[in-house]
Structures are given as C-alpha cells and as structure tokens.
Amino acid sequence: ITWTVDGGWHDAEVVPYGPITLDPAASVLHYAQEIFEGLKAYRHADGSIWSFRPEANALRLQRSAERLALPQLSTEDFIESLRQLIAVDRSWVPSAHETSLYLRPFMYASESFLGVRSAHKVDYRVIASPAGTYFTGGIRPLSIWLSTDYTRAGRGGLGAAKTGGNYAASLLPQEEAYRNGCAQVLFLDSDEGKYIEELGGMNVFLVRHDGTLITPELRGTILEGITRESVIRLAKDRGHAVEERPISVQEWRDGVASGEITEVFACGTAAVITPIGVLKSRDFEIGDASAEPGALTMSLREELTDIQYGRKPDRHGWLTQLG
Numbered sequence: 001i002t003w004t005v006d007g008g009w010h011d012a013e014v015v016p017y018g019p020i021t022l023d024p025a026a027s028v029l030h031y032a033q034e035i036f037e038g039l040k041a042y043r044h045a046d047g048s049i050w051s052f053r054p055e056a057n058a059l060r061l062q063r064s065a066e067r068l069a070l071p072q073l074s075t076e077d078f079i080e081s082l083r084q085l086i087a088v089d090r091s092w093v094p095s096a097h098e099t100s101l102y103l104r105p106f107m108y109a110s111e112s113f114l115g116v117r118s119a120h121k122v123d124y125r126v127i128a129s130p131a132g133t134y135f136t137g138g139i140r141p142l143s144i145w146l147s148t149d150y151t152r153a154g155r156g157g158l159g160a161a162k163t164g165g166n167y168a169a170s171l172l173p174q175e176e177a178y179r180n181g182c183a184q185v186l187f188l189d190s191d192e193g194k195y196i197e198e199l200g201g202m203n204v205f206l207v208r209h210d211g212t213l214i215t216p217e218l219r220g221t222i223l224e225g226i227t228r229e230s231v232i233r234l235a236k237d238r239g240h241a242v243e244e245r246p247i248s249v250q251e252w253r254d255g256v257a258s259g260e261i262t263e264v265f266a267c268g269t270a271a272v273i274t275p276i277g278v279l280k281s282r283d284f285e286i287g288d289a290s291a292e293p294g295a296l297t298m299s300l301r302e303e304l305t306d307i308q309y310g311r312k313p314d315r316h317g318w319l320t321q322l323g
C-alpha cells in the first residue's frame, strides 16, 4: 500500500513475493527513513490462526512513525494487512510444535530526492516467513557480550522506535559478541555507561531470590518490548513484585556473586523467553553456560507460549484472530 502527501494511503494489493523496485535516489536508501514491526501468527489445535497482541504492534508502529516523521497507519489497517496476507494461503502458518508464521510489516520513504526532509511518498508492505523453534536441541542459557565501546541509542534519539538505524548501530558490537563466543550484545546507557539497557534484539530481566523481577525502565532509549510488558503482567498476576528502574552492571555482578540474583533472562517475539547464563566483557565474566535454566524463567516461558498457542485460556484478551 502506498501513501502520498496529497492522496493518503491508497492502492492496497497482495502481490507474489519478489524484488521491489527503488529509485537510486529513494530517500530511505540515504536517510534511513523507515520503520518496521515483528510479530507471529500461531496455529491453534482447531486450525484457527491467531496473533499475540497485534494491536500493541500497531501502536508501536504508530509511535515509531511519529518519531521517524512517517505517516500514520491505523490499527485496523495494520491488522487488515496481516489478515489479507494470511488469507492468500492459510497453509503458510505451520502447525508443528512451537512453529509459527513470522510477520514483518515495514514502512519506508520511497520518494526520490536528495535532501534531508521527510518523504512525500511512502510504501508499507508486509512479508511473511515460516519460523521454526528458536531453540533446536533444547533450551540452553545464552552467553551475552557487554559492549563497552559502543552504545545503541541516546536520550532523545531513536532508541524507542523500531527503525533500521538502531540495528545498524548494533551490527559491529554484535560481531564483537560473536567473536567472543556470545549470542547477543548487551548495551549500556549512553550517558554514564553504567546501566544496562537491552540486548540487540531482546529486553532483559533479573530475578531476585525473593521472587522480585527487575528490568530496566523505559526512558525512550530502549524498545518497548511487547513480550517485556506481557511478562510484567504475568509475573504480577502471580504475585511477584516487579521493579522497573535503572540496573547497573555492578548490581548484576554483585547480585550473582552474592546469590541475591538467582535468574537472568531475555525476552522478545523471536525467542519468547530465554535464560541468560553468562555475562562477558573485556574485563570480566560471570555465570555458568552449563547451568540449568531457572525455574521462574521456564515457567513464565511456558505460560506465555501456552497462551500464544491456545493451550491456556487467554484471560487478558491478548489474542486476535487472523484467519
């Protein structure tokens, strides 16, 4: 579907997957005016197809659009775009255990001009791709790399928007993480380089021995994860205290050393909830890669996936039928 400054959104169509044409001067290629979302469609036992909180993805896309000076797409149009794509072929949504159809809506400036201003022509598209289980061969705790040279976003920047530039900023530190045997990079705040923010593609939680969950607060520099918000809700439902506040690396290290911190996990749409076993940086390494995943980590993961796959009642009204 295309947006123009004079005509608004028009020309919605579903087309076969394939290359798209962009003028060499299309402003997205030069100024990165683009945003995206990531969510999944799940097949339930009766064959029906559902998505988990797509309205939250629509709202986040709207917030990202505002920050990137892109046009607003309504929640109804967002969800309709997912429905129409899936309606082409319902068999795209796999049915094997813990598989899903990954949906990637994205919006980009397609006007051709060189000059820094927001584009007068924008395209919105959705691609879909079947996704297998994130973990093959059982759930293993991740090792993560603390980036001390690079940050991802600063106050007033793009950190809370789901836009390519944030991921561009994380590619080099992500390579550093791989070189050091880690699956993901952990970013620190750009003001003091002291407080943890998020992983390259996931939010982070620490669990205290008294069952309190602690996670970095939202201050415009990290992505407002929908899994993060859902985990907070489920934990509170179970009577856990949840603290959203600054967490220093020192607090993490001291907490693991003293036994105060008993579990650490990351969460996001792709991996749902995954235990973190090791935190590594140039100067130190803590944790144990062969440790068993924490009990709370695994039971929150099970509860969330049970809701997503329709195995448990959807008491929060989080599921929306797509087909």
Ligand code: PMP
Pocket: 038, 198, 199, 200, 201, 202, 203, 222, 223, 224, 225, 226, 227, 228, 267, 268, 269, 270
């Ligand atoms: N942080 C970043 C940088 C991400 O890319 C993602 C994945 N979208 C998340 C956090 C988790 O967000 P969500 O739970 O909405 O997938």
